[in-house]
Amino acid sequence: MPALAARRDTRIFEWAQTRDLLRELIARDIKLRYRGSMLGILWTLLNPLAELLVLYFVFGTVLQVTIPNFPAYLFTGLLVYGWFQTSVNFATGAVVANRELVRRPGVPVLILPIVTVASNLVHFVLSLPILIGLLLISHVPLTSAALLLPGLIAIEFVLILGFAYPVAVVNVWFRDTQHVLRIALQLLFYMTPIFYKTSTVPQNLQWWYRINPLTHLVDAYRAVLMRGELPEAGGLTYLIVVSIALCLIGLAWYRRASYRFADEV
């Protein structure tokens, strides 16, 4: 019996230790990003708001898109895509910008991209009250479907990791990955239904929206937050399968490459 108890204590200790490590690394990531900027984390919150104003002006006022509750519709898309975009962008530095950690004993390098995605999750969660406020102003009632939000956040986390792992590896070899990525992410922004509806896309392009996991992701968020209903089952299943598959493939590749990180950064 004492042996069993001791093993349990070791487990609890290891869990607490990993939790503290993750917390400390996330805090470090956020601190380093805002050190020396007065507005600090406010910048990150202002960014999607500014984007919202610009896109609302172009599509809501000038082009007069007829999507009901367009500001809330737009902002949901912007936040969901924003977390994805900034995380994948920052993932380029997950290894090369953490040289001192990669070369230090005691750092489980598999954790580094997780830290990047998690520190951006903090920003995402801090922006959520603004979104909820926007929904309330637009008289969109929050229903119990919104309780699924943590689940969707978990799925998005896994999906982003599926991109973050390979991006971190590629940038070890090619240090201009971020520039190429920026173009790709911008393109993806326009090819994801953020300020328009998939149903208005021409028939011959619909296939893309069916395979793009972000379509299903954005739609699932809108379902639980704006329509007060469960996400569409087929799309959600596809999203979960793709997210887990990408994450596992990315992780396997990253793990293989990680044996040489200390030699190459």
Place this chain on the structure above:
Amino acid sequence: MDPIVTVSNVGKSYRRYHPDRPGTIQEAVAKGLRRMRHLERFWGLRDISFTVPAGRTVGIVGANGSGKSTLLRLIGGVGRPDTGHIDVHGRIGALLDLSAGFHPELTGRENAILAGILNGLTRKQVLERMDEIVAFAEVEDALDNPIRTFSSGMQMRLGFAVAVHTQPDILLIDEALSVGDISFQKKCLDRMQQIKASGCAILLVSHESSTVEDFCDDAIWLNAGRLIAQGSATDIVRQYQAGMAGASGH
């Protein structure tokens, strides 16, 4: 009792690349991916085997580039050997870089907390030991300033203090002692004697043969990635010095 560290037949190879190897996607597109492949492998370490029992101190001597630091990194779990394997039982305390893996923009305190957690403690445990760590490192006044304002001696002292206050089962120290002044060196050696007495295994890389001779029980001599000799510290240091004198005599 099982040794704390077992290194068996460990080899680590590095890749040598073409000088024109593309380093950006832009270059790769322009020059093609052909030159991404490595030209050859060379062995940074080859067929290294030894063990370190609890409470023993092993010094590693050898010329620059002989693989000493690579060996300590591998034992610390950074990267992985290409052949053989390394078993480590217990918590590792390490000071492999003079900068201790600190981030220049974070404060001494922030860096020390992270370093303590990376040495295997919880945040709470690190905070409980913080006063002791800071007193040992003698950096009380500077603790909340960014590390970039620390002198290299101060950084080393803080890094060392964290490493020896986390109750490691094995301590890896690379060249760190040479940065501190004499009185701090003595303090470090005293502290290492203490944790050694409590059963900690210590692996020490040093260019100062006297440190290895005085402080270590055993020593191993590396040259060009190979283990030339292992045995008692006194013997190995003597052999090493004789070997070096012979080499420079030509």
